[in-house]
Amino acid sequence: MTWLSIIVAGILTYFTRMTMITLVNKDMLGDKIKAVLEYVPSAVFPAIIFPAIFINDYGLFVEINDPKIFAAIVAVIVGYLSKNIIATISSGLVSYWFLIFVIFS
Amino acid sequence: MLSKKQLFTRGMFDISPHMLSVIPFGIICGAIGVDLGFDPYLVYAMSIIIFGGASQIVFLQLLSGGASSLVAVTSVGIINSRHLLYGAVLSEYLEKLSLIKKLVISYFVVDQGFAESNKFFKKNKTEQHLHYHLIGTGCTMWVCWQISTLSGIILGSFVPEELGLKFTIPLTFIAIVVQDLKKIDHVIVMITCGLSSLLFFDAPFKSYIIISPVIALFVASLILRLKK
Numbered sequence: 001m002t003w004l005s006i007i008v009a010g011i012l013t014y015f016t017r018m019t020m021i022t023l024v025n026k027d028m029l030g031d032k033i034k035a036v037l038e039y040v041p042s043a044v045f046p047a048i049i050f051p052a053i054f055i056n057d058y059g060l061f062v063e064i065n066d067p068k069i070f071a072a073i074v075a076v077i078v079g080y081l082s083k084n085i086i087a088t089i090s091s092g093l094v095s096y097w098f099l100i101f102v103i104f105s
Numbered sequence: 106m107l108s109k110k111q112l113f114t115r116g117m118f119d120i121s122p123h124m125l126s127v128i129p130f131g132i133i134c135g136a137i138g139v140d141l142g143f144d145p146y147l148v149y150a151m152s153i154i155i156f157g158g159a160s161q162i163v164f165l166q167l168l169s170g171g172a173s174s175l176v177a178v179t180s181v182g183i184i185n186s187r188h189l190l191y192g193a194v195l196s197e198y199l200e201k202l203s204l205i206k207k208l209v210i211s212y213f214v215v216d217q218g219f220a221e222s223n224k225f226f227k228k229n230k231t232e233q234h235l236h237y238h239l240i241g242t243g244c245t246m247w248v249c250w251q252i253s254t255l256s257g258i259i260l261g262s263f264v265p266e267e268l269g270l271k272f273t274i275p276l277t278f279i280a281i282v283v284q285d286l287k288k289i290d291h292v293i294v295m296i297t298c299g300l301s302s303l304l305f306f307d308a309p310f311k312s313y314i315i316i317s318p319v320i321a322l323f324v325a326s327l328i329l330r331l332k333k
Contacts, residue, residue, distance in 0.1 A: 002147060005174035009164060009181040010154035016185045018211035020192025021199055029197065036326045040190050041220055042291040043298050043321035045278040047187075047314050048159075048216075050299035051306055052275035059307070068272060075276050079283035085122035088280035089273060096272055 067099035107229075109237045116241020119221040122280075126273030127217070127246065128253045133271060134162050135257020136264040141169040145258045152254040156212070156247065159274075160184040161254075163311060176310070183310045190318060191219040198226045198235050210236060213243025220281045290328045297321045 029037070053068045054061060062068065075092030082088065107115070131152075138148030143165055151161045160181045167177040191214055199207060222239040229235065257264060264270075285291040301317035308316060 005178050006151055006154055009178045012182040013155050013157050013185045016188040017214045020189050021196050021211050022207045024193055024196035025200055035329050036322055037194050039294050039325035040194050042285050042294045044187050044318045045282050046295045046299035047302040047317040049275040049278045050302045054303055075279050076283055079280050085280040089125045089276045092276040
């Protein structure tokens, strides 16, 4: 049963990937829609970022002084200035570790 | 004009920094699956059949929490529905390809790969074999995902939970959008999406993950109208 569910979930997931790529052609997308689609990264990724920072494993909002919030701010500043992906991720992770293992421990 | 091989390599190169978050996250995904008591073969098969980071964990957590398979499958479908938006954006660049090629490439479309290839496409619209960049990012992600989830399954409970490696996921996506903070319209769209995701977090089937982008894109269309 679990195997069957995984296969169905896999087919569903594949359809989400394949549908637009195969069905949409240039004539279907007007300039207006194309202009809106320019915003897709900015409109999608915060839905992954925000809950991962502000909501804990139990589905509750974190405290205002949660280490994740500070670490995310560090990552944003470092990322903005350095324009470097590795610097962004590692600065966020290292400051998170520093906060949970040194300051808050 | 870049050759196919050059574009493929460029894709691999552009996606590689994200491995800093994808590999730890893959290890955690594998470890959680085994930890929840699922058959290791089943946990690994998901990486091939579904190939979709967070949705794999959610699927197993729902099932082990006593949810029906229908709920678990629906949740995976809804979480991954964001690929519809990626596909709509990418379709413009993949239009000339044969159906078979489109069907194969589709399997490799993932968040980070889409983001990096889309950035490259926008700057290099005239290149002929652009899709090789997407294949490069997608295949790199695929190989790393397979190796890391498999490692997680083997390591199992040896993976130290207190390191908080899950936190690398928001960091990877911060790295993707952070340069757009220079543009006020993008900032408004990002904040709309982020706040909506917190507001609708408890909506059924994890649907906040598609509700908030739809709201944010609606706001984007309003911004475009005001700009004129």
